[in-house]
């Protein structure tokens with residue numbers, strides 16, 4: 001779930017009645033603001049956004065004589081240790097986000113081009129951030145005010161256009177919001193190249209005991225007027241392409257298409273406050289079946305982390321992982337071991353999850369007329385899997401095993417998806 005701030009509303013509430021009551025004074029105030037307009041824009045609005053070229057040159061830097069300048073990535077598991085976020089049954093978003101951040105950190109840390117920071121674990125803030133918040137609390141407040149003033153001035157000058165948000169966000173207490181501003185501030189002070197805020201989704205009014213009606217992932221990016229919007233969009237597109245191959249894109253109104261520009265989210269740089277590309281990924285809705293099955297939850301989360309990593313590698317056009325992994329999911333290759341004429345005996349969630357991945361990779365899943373929203377990778381063998389399996393069998397001329405995994409189907413699956421296929 002996401003955070004909001006209330007600046008635009010506060011601005012409207014305070015300014016409109018005041019100008020209506022004091023039209024003379026209003027003009028006087030406006031004149032100097034307009035007179036210094038250009039200067040204001042160039043002096044206060046002196047952002048130095050991280051460009052796509054900056055990132056790619058850092059990634060490829062280094063030589064025999066010079067150490068490489070690593071790409072510095074900050075991972076921000078959404079919400080606070082022991083506080084906040086979506087909950088469903090025994091699932092807690094604030095802990096799932098840490099799990100995904102840790103998995104993603106592991107993939108990134110195996111690659112010498114990256115240096116990774118994570119803001120917290122399930123119990124506490126990383127000491128770097130705990131100290132930063134404690135020692136800079138008032139400075140963060142003043143910085144937030146300055147960013148806010150800049151945007152309000154530019155709005156008065158007609159150089160910034162408030163658009164609001166397409167999606168309703170969840171309001172949070174001031175201290176929680178200020179810590180996220182603190183993270184934004186820290187990002188620019190510490191030359192972070194990419195910030196990724198990790199969340200799992202829910203929506204207002206959803207019952208806490210029944211699965212909801214929406215599913216899929218969405219990536220929130222800074223709205224186009226913000227300095228960090230362009231680079232974030234290019235990065236987010238690369239990650240989106242990797243995620244959408246195996247995961248549903250959100251069908252929540254406002255999140256359709258998977259990439260959501262937003263002005264209000266602190267995490268993506270509200271008030272134009274971040275130079276580094278910064279995105280907030282809602283990886284899935286928390287009640288989706290791959291998470292409610294305890295045998296699958298960690299597999300599903302790790303796969304999302306892996307696909308995020310592959311998206312970054314695609315952005316950097318690096319051959320070390322993405323182009324040699326023709327599957328794009330950790331669930332493949334998979335060795336299926338139990339030939340059977342009954343789907344019931346192939347009941348291991350991970351075997352079915354891998355089967356669904358294989359059927360996606362082969363172009364049979366979701367079955368015709370369905371989407372990954374209605375037929376997600378679930379680890380359950382139901383009508384979606386059965387229909388897709390029939391299409392797979394028809395394509396390869398497998399008969400006598402209609403809609404179940406018999407020995408011929410198993411052989412074919414293992415031949416196609418039981419081993420790594422390297423693309424040179």
Ligand SMILES: [Zn+2]
Nearest residue numbers: 001002078199
């Ligand atoms: Zn959240």
